[in-house]
Amino acid sequence: MKLAKISVLLLLIVVCTNTSVAQGKIKVKETHGDLFEQKGRGFIDVVELPNGGYMSLSVGSAGGGVSFGNIIRFVQYKALYYIQRYDKNLNLVEQKQLDIDHLGKNLAFEKLVKFQNEFYVFSTFVNEKNKKKYLFYSKLNVGKMALEGSFIKVAEVKDPAAKTGYTESSFDISLSKDEKYMVVFGKDAEPIKKKSKSFFGKSSKQSKIGTYDFKFTFWVLDKDFEIVNYEKNYAVTLKESSDKFYVRDFAVDDKGAIYILGKNNVIDELTRAEVKSMKRATWVDINKSAFVLEKINSDGTTEQYITPENDLFVDMNILFDKKGNINLVGLNGEQVYAKLATTGVSRIVLDNDNLDEISNVNDNFTEDVLENVNDIMESEKAIDNMKNGNRKGRIQKKAKKKLAKMTPEEKAYFDIKKRAALNVNSIAFSGLDENGDAMIVLEEQHLEIVTTTYTDANGRTTTTTTYYYHYDDLIFTKFIGDDVVQNYYKKSFVSINSPLQKSMDVSLKNGELTVMTQGHIVKSDGDLSKVRDAELQAFSRSEKIPGMKRKYFTYRKTVNEDTILAPAQSGKKVVWYKVTVD
Amino acid sequence: MTRIVLFFCIGLTLNAFSQKDLPTTDSNAKKYLDDGKNTDADADIRIAVTSIVTGFLDLAYEQRINHTYSVELGGGYQFNRGIDVFKLVNELEFFPYDEELTKGMGFSVTAKRYGGKEAISEMTFQALTYRNRTSAFETYSYNAQDIFYTLGWKYLLSNSISAQAGFNAGLRLSKYAHTGTTVGIEDVKKTGFYGGFSAGFGYYIKY
Numbered sequence: 147m148k149l150a151k152i153s154v155l156l157l158l159i160v161v162c163t164n165t166s167v168a169q170g171k172i173k174v175k176e177t178h179g180d181l182f183e184q185k186g187r188g189f190i191d192v193v194e195l196p197n198g199g200y201m202s203l204s205v206g207s208a209g210g211g212v213s214f215g216n217i218i219r220f221v222q223y224k225a226l227y228y229i230q231r232y233d234k235n236l237n238l239v240e241q242k243q244l245d246i247d248h249l250g251k252n253l254a255f256e257k258l259v260k261f262q263n264e265f266y267v268f269s270t271f272v273n274e275k276n277k278k279k280y281l282f283y284s285k286l287n288v289g290k291m292a293l294e295g296s297f298i299k300v301a302e303v304k305d306p307a308a309k310t311g312y313t314e315s316s317f318d319i320s321l322s323k324d325e326k327y328m329v330v331f332g333k334d335a336e337p338i339k340k341k342s343k344s345f346f347g348k349s350s351k352q353s354k355i356g357t358y359d360f361k362f363t364f365w366v367l368d369k370d371f372e373i374v375n376y377e378k379n380y381a382v383t384l385k386e387s388s389d390k391f392y393v394r395d396f397a398v399d400d401k402g403a404i405y406i407l408g409k410n411n412v413i414d415e416l417t418r419a420e421v422k423s424m425k426r427a428t429w430v431d432i433n434k435s436a437f438v439l440e441k442i443n444s445d446g447t448t449e450q451y452i453t454p455e456n457d458l459f460v461d462m463n464i465l466f467d468k469k470g471n472i473n474l475v476g477l478n479g480e481q482v483y484a485k486l487a488t489t490g491v492s493r494i495v496l497d498n499d500n501l502d503e504i505s506n507v508n509d510n511f512t513e514d515v516l517e518n519v520n521d522i523m524e525s526e527k528a529i530d531n532m533k534n535g536n537r538k539g540r541i542q543k544k545a546k547k548k549l550a551k552m553t554p555e556e557k558a559y560f561d562i563k564k565r566a567a568l569n570v571n572s573i574a575f576s577g578l579d580e581n582g583d584a585m586i587v588l589e590e591q592h593l594e595i596v597t598t599t600y601t602d603a604n605g606r607t608t609t610t611t612t613y614y615y616h617y618d619d620l621i622f623t624k625f626i627g628d629d630v631v632q633n634y635y636k637k638s639f640v641s642i643n644s645p646l647q648k649s650m651d652v653s654l655k656n657g658e659l660t661v662m663t664q665g666h667i668v669k670s671d672g673d674l675s676k677v678r679d680a681e682l683q684a685f686s687r688s689e690k691i692p693g694m695k696r697k698y699f700t701y702r703k704t705v706n707e708d709t710i711l712a713p714a715q716s717g718k719k720v721v722w723y724k725v726t727v728d
Numbered sequence: 729m730t731r732i733v734l735f736f737c738i739g740l741t742l743n744a745f746s747q748k749d750l751p752t753t754d755s756n757a758k759k760y761l762d763d764g765k766n767t768d769a770d771a772d773i774r775i776a777v778t779s780i781v782t783g784f785l786d787l788a789y790e791q792r793i794n795h796t797y798s799v800e801l802g803g804g805y806q807f808n809r810g811i812d813v814f815k816l817v818n819e820l821e822f823f824p825y826d827e828e829l830t831k832g833m834g835f836s837v838t839a840k841r842y843g844g845k846e847a848i849s850e851m852t853f854q855a856l857t858y859r860n861r862t863s864a865f866e867t868y869s870y871n872a873q874d875i876f877y878t879l880g881w882k883y884l885l886s887n888s889i890s891a892q893a894g895f896n897a898g899l900r901l902s903k904y905a906h907t908g909t910t911v912g913i914e915d916v917k918k919t920g921f922y923g924g925f926s927a928g929f930g931y932y933i934k935y
Contacts, residue, residue: 208844209852211881212895220881220893222852224844247845250768251761275763282757297757365751373750 169633170678174667175726178684179236181693184720185228185243188647189713191258192722193265194705195288200232200722201265202713203244203258227255229291236711236722240291246284248297256281257319261328262369267293268300268319272307279305279315281330283371300373301365304334311338322398323466325369329398331406332363334379339389359383360391366402366444375402375444382440382450384410394437395464399498402444405472407464410436410452435479435486437462439472441501451501453494457508460488463576465584471504472496475576475584475625478508480566482558487566493584493625509630511567511621518634519590519619520563567621574620575652575661579672584625585659587652590618593645615641617649622659622670622677633674639664647700653727655707660727662702662710667727684714684723694719766888766932767849774892774930776802783810784834784861788928795845799838800855806832806863827865834861842882849932850884855894867908873901874922890930897923 186206193201206228211221230241246253246269253269260266265286272279281301284293305315315335321328359381366375384391392409399405435458441449453459453476462476474494479486492508552560562568569590576586594614601607620635639649651662657672665685670677683689685699694716702712710725754760769792776786788802809829836859842851855878862871876898883891900922906913 208846210843211852222843222850222881222883224846224851226844245845249758249761250849251763252767252846271761273760273763274765276760278760280760282760296755299754299757299760302760367753371753373752376750 169676172667172669172678172680173728174680174682175728176682176684176723177235177726178691178714178721178723179232179238181691181719181721182238182241183718184230184715185241185718186226187718189701190255192701192703192705192711192713193258193260194709195231196263198234199239200234200236200705200711201288201291202230202232202722203255204228204230205255224252225254229286231288231291232722236724242291244292246293248282253282253297256317258286259283259319259321259328261321262325268317269297270317272305274307277304277306278302279307279317279335281317281332298371300367300371301330301332301363303332303363306335312336313338318396320397322400322402324400326400327369327374327398327402328367328371329396329404330365330367331396332365334361334363355386355388357383357385358387358389358391360408362393362406364404364442366398366404368402375404375442375446377442377446380442382406382408382438384438391438394462397464397466399466399470401470404442405464406440406442407462407474408438409459409462410438435459437474437476439464439474439496439501441472449501451496451503454506457492458486459492460486460570461572463573465576465578466498467495467578467582470498472498472501473578473584475573475586477570477573477586477588478510480562482562482566483555487562487568488570488588489562489566491586491623491625491630505628507625507628507630509623509632510565512632513564515621515632515634516564516567518636519567519621569616569618570621574650575659577652577654579654579657581657583627583657585654586623587650587659587661588621588623589650590616590620591649592616592618613643615645617641617646617664620650620661620663620668620677622674624657624674626673631674633670633677635661635668635677635679637663637666648702651702651704651710653704653707653710660708660710662704662712662725664699667710667725669727682725684712684725691721694721697721764887765884766934767884768934769849769888769890769932770935771933772848772890772930773933774890774928776804776926776928778924778926778928779804781811783808783829783832786834786836786928788836788838788930790838790840790848790930792848795847796842798840798842798848800836800840800857802834802836802838802859804832804834804836804861806834806861809863827867830864830866832861832863834859836860838878848882849890850882853880853882853894854878855880857896857898864907867906867910869905869907871903871905875899876922878926880926884932885929888932890932891927892930893925893927895923895925897921 186204189202189204191203195201206226208224208226209222213219227244227246228241229244231239233239246255251271253271256268256270258267265288266283267286268283270279270281280299282297282299284297285295287294303315306312312335316333318331361379361381363378365373368374387410394409395407397405437453437459439451458479460477460479462474465473467473476492477488478490478492480489490508490510494506495504497504569592570588574587574589578584597611599607599609617639619637622633624631653660659670661668665682666679668679696716697714699712699714702710704710708726712723714721714723772790774788779786783806784804785807786802786804788800790798790800792798836857838855838857840853840855842853844851857876859874876896878894878896880892880894885891900920902918904916
């Protein structure tokens with residue numbers, strides 16, 4: 147379903163604007179394969195083949211529909227999957243449909259997994275009679291570009307498909323670093339709880355705090371696809387929690403132990419009286435935004451770690467260092483009305499055996515980084531100066547007027563701008579280099595919705611809504627021992643009416659980060675002292691491909707530490723670019 | 729001594745995972761894919777609901793050739809005059825609208841192409857049909873030969889009950905012939921557009 151949505155999104159018009167500023171230039175090598183007509187619409191994966199060359203998967207659809215108003219609709223769609231094989235220069239060798247249907251049933255593509263040097267396609271089927279969703283795997287014969295052997299059922303979750311009012315059931319698959327183990331997490335579809343409301347339409351009391359069990363099922367498979375660990379409805383028990391737990395990351399280590407990391411939010415819903423007395427514009431108060439790490443050892447014993455109670459975390463990832471210790475890299479936050487603004491980064495290192503804290507380093511964003519990524523204007527500096535007692539100059543007079551007009555909420559956002567990266571809500575990339583130093587890359591993203599009403603000469607009024615997806619500045623942070631170094635890369639990219647499938651791709655080699663953005667390759671030094679870039683000719687309009695009028699890039703992937711692949715598309719015409727960083 | 733240590737290590741590895749009843753992966757996918765729905769039908773027997781409006785009881789048998797193509801044979805019996813949609817837009821002065829229907833028959837041959845290798849269960853299809861219908865009245869007979877293209881949709885409503893809907897457009901070759909005793913009345917042949925909407929319900933068969 148997600149894939150069908152992606153393919154529909156790709157049909158929408160994408161209009162983009164792009165600017166960037168760096169602290170130096172680097173050299174990159176760009177090559178591309180020959181033009182070909184793609185089967186399908188959007189790419190969903192590309193991998194490097196062990197014997198050289200590359201393989202990609204794309205998705206399209208068959209069928210169509212017509213509708214007469216909202217009452218009569220004739221619609222039938224089916225997702226179709228295609229497989230393409232390329233030589234080492236990214237010239238297409240062969241492409242064909244990848245048939246993942248079995249016994250007359252339509253299975254949905256879930257994931258392509260490389261495990262023990264073989265490729266496997268995982269697919270799902272919702273059986274309405276059994277009210278279950280099943281997960282199957284089949285081996286992909288790369289030479290024949292087809293599935294071979296049987297469809298083998300691995301896991302199942304509850305899914306009353308025909309009923310509405312249920313959450314979507316799901317599977318997630320992860321491999322251990324040494325590819326000895328694979329873990330499948332399964333989540334049942336659950337009834338969506340109806341929010342109880344008071345007479346005035348607002349919850350009168352704070353969200354119910356208590357001890358809650360958050361259940362999921364997991365299967366740990368060894369390299370022979372034998373299930374070596376399994377727990378049905380395993381419960382993560384959280385004390386002093388709200389009734390919501392947002393899973394952010396999960397992993398399996400080289401010993402077969404599994405880890406699940408989730409966010410435990412506790413939000414007070416304020417009463418009408420509290421809002422009035424506190425002069426608040428919002429009805430919520432963030433009491434707690436902690437992350438909980440649960441480790442389930444292969445012998446069934448468990449450990450739990452909860453981030454310090456007074457710290458508010460926006461996002462967090464799990465990384466394993468060479469010693470096997472767990473590195474939780476996260477974003478620290480501060481509440482501004484109902485929003486949690488990202489103020490800095492943290493790294494918590496935990497002992498793998500007992501999840502004892504070995505170290506906890508955190509740092510706020512530097513003034514230099516914030517001034518650049520938040521684009522603090524002269525007029526805003528003037529307001530700040532005025533607040534600090536400097537009232538001279540014409541610009542200060544304007545500032546005084548502006549300050550007087552600000553609502554308390556606007557003033558709060560103005561103040562937090564000096565401490566937080568306002569449009570950063572998640573970690574775009576995290577990794578550990580060869581020395582065990584953790585690196586985090588953040589990207590400012592926000593959605594701007596503009597509704598415009600036109601009235602033509604005949605008095606007819608038309609209202610259009612335009613969605614501007616902004617992908618802006620990058621923030622680089624690196625934890626070197628107890629020190630945190632930071633830098634930034636200024637860029638601006640807007641995609642209109644269609645979000646990007648992927649806004650950037652990151653690789654980490656010799657302690658240096660390489661990021662591919664829309665139009666640039668950005669590279670940091672090992673100590674982040676400099677962030678340099680190179681403009682990609684591939685993204686330039688002046689770089690013409692014969693037979694292709696325009697080029698759109700909606701997908702890219704780092705296939706190894708030095709190489710990023712990205713298809714330039716125009717309708718069904720495709721050229722694959724290979725970008726290699728020196 | 730080395731051997732003892734080695735055996736001890738192997739023992740530890742084997743016991744690393746908790747001893748409990750573990751499920752196994754299963755290569756018998758059929759067990760999990762069987763949802764009782766006849767999504768891999770070989771044939772479909774269908775009654776056309778929209779034909780009833782025009783007085784015909786049309787039955788069709790659709791046979792899957794492969795996962796993309798199928799052929800369909802249909803036969804129809806006219807049980808009453810029905811609502812002559814064409815009369816509403818193409819009234820013919822000489823046609824005896826007040827005469828009783830004495831006999832009406834028809835047959836059709838259709839070739840269908842389904843998208844997404846989903847013949848013949850749940851998908852959009854395109855079809856080309858030849859249909860021949862004759863209606864006999866007391867003094868006249870009316871014959872219509874239609875060649876038309878259909879863009880249609882197939883649905884599986886319950887385990888084996890199918891539904892089909894489609895929009896048709898094509899050519900109609902019609903002939904009005906006098907069969908009564910009056911002499912000197914010539915046949916009238918007309919060529920025109922044929923179009924419309926058709927829908928029906930069927931039953932999927934798996935041989």
